Amino acid sequence: MLDKKQQRKNDIIECSLALFASKGFYNTTIPDIANALKMSVGNMYNYFKSKDILAKEIIKFISEYLGKELRKINEQDITTEEKTRKIVEIYFKIALARPEMIDYFLRIYLSNREVFKDGCEGMICVNEFVTEIMIYFEEGVTAGDLRDQDFFSAFGLFMGYLGGMVFLKGESVLPKPLDEYVDDITFNIYKALSV
Amino acid sequence: MLDKKQQRKNDIIECSLALFASKGFYNTTIPDIANALKMSVGNMYNYFKSKDILAKEIIKFISEYLGKELRKINEQDITTEEKTRKIVEIYFKIALARPEMIDYFLRIYLSNREVFKDGCEGMICVNEFVTEIMIYFEEGVTAGDLRDQDFFSAFGLFMGYLGGMVFLKGESVLPKPLDEYVDDITFNIYKALSV
Amino acid sequence: MLDKKQQRKNDIIECSLALFASKGFYNTTIPDIANALKMSVGNMYNYFKSKDILAKEIIKFISEYLGKELRKINEQDITTEEKTRKIVEIYFKIALARPEMIDYFLRIYLSNREVFKDGCEGMICVNEFVTEIMIYFEEGVTAGDLRDQDFFSAFGLFMGYLGGMVFLKGESVLPKPLDEYVDDITFNIYKALSV
Amino acid sequence: MLDKKQQRKNDIIECSLALFASKGFYNTTIPDIANALKMSVGNMYNYFKSKDILAKEIIKFISEYLGKELRKINEQDITTEEKTRKIVEIYFKIALARPEMIDYFLRIYLSNREVFKDGCEGMICVNEFVTEIMIYFEEGVTAGDLRDQDFFSAFGLFMGYLGGMVFLKGESVLPKPLDEYVDDITFNIYKALSV
DNA sequence: GATGAATGAGCTTTCATTCAT
DNA sequence: AATGAATGAAAGCTCATTCAT
Numbered sequence: 001m002l003d004k005k006q007q008r009k010n011d012i013i014e015c016s017l018a019l020f021a022s023k024g025f026y027n028t029t030i031p032d033i034a035n036a037l038k039m040s041v042g043n044m045y046n047y048f049k050s051k052d053i054l055a056k057e058i059i060k061f062i063s064e065y066l067g068k069e070l071r072k073i074n075e076q077d078i079t080t081e082e083k084t085r086k087i088v089e090i091y092f093k094i095a096l097a098r099p100e101m102i103d104y105f106l107r108i109y110l111s112n113r114e115v116f117k118d119g120c121e122g123m124i125c126v127n128e129f130v131t132e133i134m135i136y137f138e139e140g141v142t143a144g145d146l147r148d149q150d151f152f153s154a155f156g157l158f159m160g161y162l163g164g165m166v167f168l169k170g171e172s173v174l175p176k177p178l179d180e181y182v183d184d185i186t187f188n189i190y191k192a193l194s195v
Numbered sequence: 196m197l198d199k200k201q202q203r204k205n206d207i208i209e210c211s212l213a214l215f216a217s218k219g220f221y222n223t224t225i226p227d228i229a230n231a232l233k234m235s236v237g238n239m240y241n242y243f244k245s246k247d248i249l250a251k252e253i254i255k256f257i258s259e260y261l262g263k264e265l266r267k268i269n270e271q272d273i274t275t276e277e278k279t280r281k282i283v284e285i286y287f288k289i290a291l292a293r294p295e296m297i298d299y300f301l302r303i304y305l306s307n308r309e310v311f312k313d314g315c316e317g318m319i320c321v322n323e324f325v326t327e328i329m330i331y332f333e334e335g336v337t338a339g340d341l342r343d344q345d346f347f348s349a350f351g352l353f354m355g356y357l358g359g360m361v362f363l364k365g366e367s368v369l370p371k372p373l374d375e376y377v378d379d380i381t382f383n384i385y386k387a388l389s390v
Numbered sequence: 391m392l393d394k395k396q397q398r399k400n401d402i403i404e405c406s407l408a409l410f411a412s413k414g415f416y417n418t419t420i421p422d423i424a425n426a427l428k429m430s431v432g433n434m435y436n437y438f439k440s441k442d443i444l445a446k447e448i449i450k451f452i453s454e455y456l457g458k459e460l461r462k463i464n465e466q467d468i469t470t471e472e473k474t475r476k477i478v479e480i481y482f483k484i485a486l487a488r489p490e491m492i493d494y495f496l497r498i499y500l501s502n503r504e505v506f507k508d509g510c511e512g513m514i515c516v517n518e519f520v521t522e523i524m525i526y527f528e529e530g531v532t533a534g535d536l537r538d539q540d541f542f543s544a545f546g547l548f549m550g551y552l553g554g555m556v557f558l559k560g561e562s563v564l565p566k567p568l569d570e571y572v573d574d575i576t577f578n579i580y581k582a583l584s585v
Numbered sequence: 586m587l588d589k590k591q592q593r594k595n596d597i598i599e600c601s602l603a604l605f606a607s608k609g610f611y612n613t614t615i616p617d618i619a620n621a622l623k624m625s626v627g628n629m630y631n632y633f634k635s636k637d638i639l640a641k642e643i644i645k646f647i648s649e650y651l652g653k654e655l656r657k658i659n660e661q662d663i664t665t666e667e668k669t670r671k672i673v674e675i676y677f678k679i680a681l682a683r684p685e686m687i688d689y690f691l692r693i694y695l696s697n698r699e700v701f702k703d704g705c706e707g708m709i710c711v712n713e714f715v716t717e718i719m720i721y722f723e724e725g726v727t728a729g730d731l732r733d734q735d736f737f738s739a740f741g742l743f744m745g746y747l748g749g750m751v752f753l754k755g756e757s758v759l760p761k762p763l764d765e766y767v768d769d770i771t772f773n774i775y776k777a778l779s780v
Numbered sequence: 781g782a783t784g785a786a787t788g789a790g791c792t793t794t795c796a797t798t799c800a801t
Numbered sequence: 802a803a804t805g806a807a808t809g810a811a812a813g814c815t816c817a818t819t820c821a822t
Binding site: 023024026027106107108110111112113114122123149150152153154155156157159160161162163164165167168170171172173174175176181184185188189191192193 | 218219221222301302303305306307308309317318344345347348349350351352354355356357358359360362363365366367368369370371376379380383384386387388
């Protein structure tokens with residue numbers, strides 16, 4: 001039974017993640033979600049006590065997902081430069097295969113402070129993901145590949161850059177598909193961060 | 196009279212810019228704005244036919260403002276590296292002095308596609324600002340300072356990075372004030388983009 | 391204009407007073423009231439910011455109404471016994487002519503503490519009415535007609551008694567019309583309270 | 586088994602009595618009650634077919650309880666005046682020891698006509714209690730102690746008075762504890778009702 | 781140009797009750 | 802008897818927009 005309820009929660013998360021990402025938080029209503037799930041509105045509230053709480057669970061879900069992917073890369077026995085490329089690759093791969101995840105991150109989570117104010121202070125709800133970037137960075141420094149600078153300065157570059165590219169993609173202004181930028185971007189990032 | 200009307204429009208833009216940036220688009224109501232301006236709700240509609248139109252005028256206003264600042268830099272007779280630094284500086288300076296502008300750009304414009312869909316396709320409403328970055332980049336390439344790569348690849352790095360840092364600032368996770376990052380960031384960007 | 395808005399507020403108070411008294415607070419909805427007034431739901435909220443606030447305004451309205459009636463009696467130059475009878479009479483008269491007032495007092499105000507908790511602590515919202523009873527009592531004592539006892543002991547008797555009778559009337563268990571009880575009740579009260 | 590079921594019904598009654606009295610009928614949900622009893626919502630309905638029915642069973646329960654206490658007094662071989670005092674005493678004693686009972690009576694039963702409409706017409710559900718007051722009154726008259734007046738006139742005085750005092754207590758406006766009013770109140774009531 | 785009352789659709793959330801297990 | 806997920810109608814309240822003045 002526990003499993004079944006958890007499965008249902010997951011369904012709701014996946015479904016509302018897609019809806020929020022594509023229509024925005026305030027333009028997606030609980031009836032919209034319930035409808036898409038062929039579930040009654042009232043029953044939704046048996047799983048998530050409020051729309052805000054649902055939104056927070058989603059970002060945690062995404063952070064865990066991204067974190068796991070990054071962990072796989074961090075665990076590989078490859079050079080920092082190769083890791084850099086793989087991170088760029090996986091980010092764009094996810095942006096392609098599951099665009100709702102990156103979109104949610106960029107457009108819902110980052111932009112609706114008021115929703116995430118209570119319970120996601122700082123980077124709590126996104127901790128799993130940030131941690132892996134931190135590990136990537138610190139191991140790179142330890143290995144003598146990356147310059148030892150303020151972590152956030154490096155983090156801002158890496159993630160701002162990738163996010164920015166996905167934004168541009170979303171605006172349909174990129175002349176080439178995202179994956180054709182991997183070389184350039186990896187090169188730029190590594191050039192910027194390396195010793 | 197025309198001037199007076201234009202002045203009034205400007206007041207509305209400045210006021211709603213501040214409100215949208217701090218509370219979000221959907222959490223700022225027309226009565227909120229009217230109230231802040233000590234103006235009647237109905238009268239607001241004599242100046243802007245709808246909330247969405249107002250939002251679009253605001254982003255144009257910001258783009259023009261930022262564009263002008265960048266133009267001043269582009270017009271200076273300094274090295275590309277110096278320009279790079281000055282752009283970083285002015286961006287952070289504005290983020291400090293008029294945070295609502297950068298916030299609006301990052302949290303309202305970039306995140307509420309549905310609002311800007313009709314009328315701000317591509318980068319139309321933000322054209323003035325993007326153009327200056329393009330000029331900076333192309334002149335840098337012409338001067339032999341910057342590598343000749345896809346513009347958006349460079350744009351994404353530059354703007355994604357700066358935006359990312361302001362986001363981090365907003366989340367209060369940065370250990371140092373923004374301006375203390377200028378050196379690092381300028382260095383990283385220039386390192387990434389230079390030949 | 392001020393007058394017109396005040397008039398409208400009054401209409402709403404009178405109408406919702408009647409509805410609350412007859413159907414109960416929780417069984418009367420804002421749409422019910424709006425409907426009865428041929429007014430839109432949204433517009434109701436231009437006059438009263440919430441259902442609770444409306445409920446509080448109503449009890450103040452009633453208290454003022456009752457207070458004024460009692461004041462007229464207190465101001466008369468008659469014996470305490472005659473005043474006693476007149477108070478009983480006016481109470482029953484109002485219970486007959488405007489039963490919603492007494493009903494609201496007994497069934498809405500006294501029974502829904504949670505609604506009146508904030509803003510009507512103690513007897514604030516009912517002050518006008520209680521004050522007059524207090525005056526009646528103290529003048530009676532001063533005149534040497536009433537025993538000098540704890541005010542609330544006298545107040546509880548007087549008002550509990552009258553309220554109780556109206557309750558019984560509401561339950562349709564009284565064999566006679568209310569006004570035929572005036573003699574008995576006046577006699578009992580005066581007998582109880584007099585020296 | 587039957588006994589066990591009856592015991593369970595009793596538990597539900599006691600528990601929901603407390604909840605209704607403290608939070609109000611409409612602010613107490615079936616899940617609230619089920620929760621407090623560590624029982625499932627569905628199972629509650631095996632014992633009481635609806636919330637309204639539960640409410641009616643509760644008032645009967647209270648009436649029986651109060652009735653029994655009064656009966657004990659009526660059966661004693663004491664003067665009417667002594668009986669009067671003992672009734673006041675027991676009423677306040679219960680208001681102190683089991684305030685939920687008196688509160689339920691005053692705030693739930695008397696104020697939510699719509700709930701008790703079908704099944705508790707007149708004073709059916711409260712019959713046990715009223716009967717004892719009637720016996721007290723009639724025996725007092727027979728004994729030559731009380732004036733022979735309309736029963737309800739006397740009942741309203743007695744019960745309205747006591748209820749009023751408990752209301753005042755609930756509003757925290759009484760300067761003294763309830764039991765210190767026993768003398769005054771007994772005196773007033775007996776003075777009013779006696780020949 | 782200016783006011784603000786009025787509209788009404790729509791939102792989030794609640795809850796008595798049912799029913800499959 | 803017991804569980805608790807599911808239903809769905811309805812509640813309080815909001816707000817972009819209109820319009821009579």
